[in-house]
Amino acid sequence: MIQPFDDAYFMKKALQEAHIAFEKGEIPVGAVIVVDNQIIARAHNLTETLHDVTAHAEMQAITAAANHLGGKYLRGCTMYVTLEPCAMCGGALYWSQLSKVVYGAKDEKRGYRSQKVVLHPKTKVVGGVMEAEAGNLLKRFFIEKRNLN
Numbered sequence: 001m002i003q004p005f006d007d008a009y010f011m012k013k014a015l016q017e018a019h020i021a022f023e024k025g026e027i028p029v030g031a032v033i034v035v036d037n038q039i040i041a042r043a044h045n046l047t048e049t050l051h052d053v054t055a056h057a058e059m060q061a062i063t064a065a066a067n068h069l070g071g072k073y074l075r076g077c078t079m080y081v082t083l084e085p086c087a088m089c090g091g092a093l094y095w096s097q098l099s100k101v102v103y104g105a106k107d108e109k110r111g112y113r114s115q116k117v118v119l120h121p122k123t124k125v126v127g128g129v130m131e132a133e134a135g136n137l138l139k140r141f142f143i144e145k146r147n148l149n
Contacts, residue, residue, distance in 0.1 A: 005037040007080070007102050011130045014080040014104070017044040017057065018137055024049060028137045031057040031081040033065040033074065033098075040077070041065035057081060058089035062096050074098045082134040084127065086110050090117035100124045104134030 010032055017030025021044035033041040043060035047053055058081055066072050078100040085093060085103065090112030093101060097120050106127060108114055119125065 007126060007129045010034055010039070010078070010080040011082070011102065011104055011134075013039060013042070014082050015130065015133060015137070017042055018082045018134065021045045021057070022137060022141055028141050029057045029081065029083045031061040031079055033061050033077050033079050035069075035077045040068045054088065056086065056089050058085050059092055062092055066096070072096065078102060080129075082130075083107055083138065084111035084113065087112055087115040087117045090115070090119060093123065094118065094120045098123055100126070102126045102129050104128070104130050105138060106131070 013032045014030040017032065018028040019030070021030060022028035026045040026048050028045070030044040032039050041061045041064035043057045043064060045057050046055040046060060058079065061079060062074065065074055065077060074096045077098050079093070079098050080102045082104040084105065084107040085101070086107065099122065101119065101123060112119070
């Protein structure tokens with residue numbers, strides 16, 4: 001029997017956020033934060049909209065989840081994000097103490113792993129969930145962006 005609330009289920013929700021970003025002309029990265037199989041935060045990149053280089057999906061989701069919970073630590077929470085977090089977001093993930101991070105596509109050049117950013121020692125990481133779907137959306141975005149210029 002398929003578990004209704006598995007990593008793929010929540011990554012699909014993060015992908016919905018990435019599609020919203022795509023439609024806005026933002027780099028299509030989406031994130032959701034979950035606690036007890038309940039989504040408490042949804043976010044997508046807003047760097048262009050807000051003219052803010054820190055407005056990554058992960059940063060927006062962390063802020064929304066902390067506001068929802070009424071505290072800065074996100075212990076017991078899982079973040080699902082369509083692209084491997086960058087160094088900046090990796091630092092925020094460290095400080096927020098998320099219990100688990102699940103990402104879709106790898107970011108070989110700017111991802112936290114290639115930048116040697118360490119997440120909190122208690123944070124579990126799962127990569128490659130719906131990697132093809134997340135990666136294809138990013139590729140499509142950049143192909144369309146290049147063709148417009």
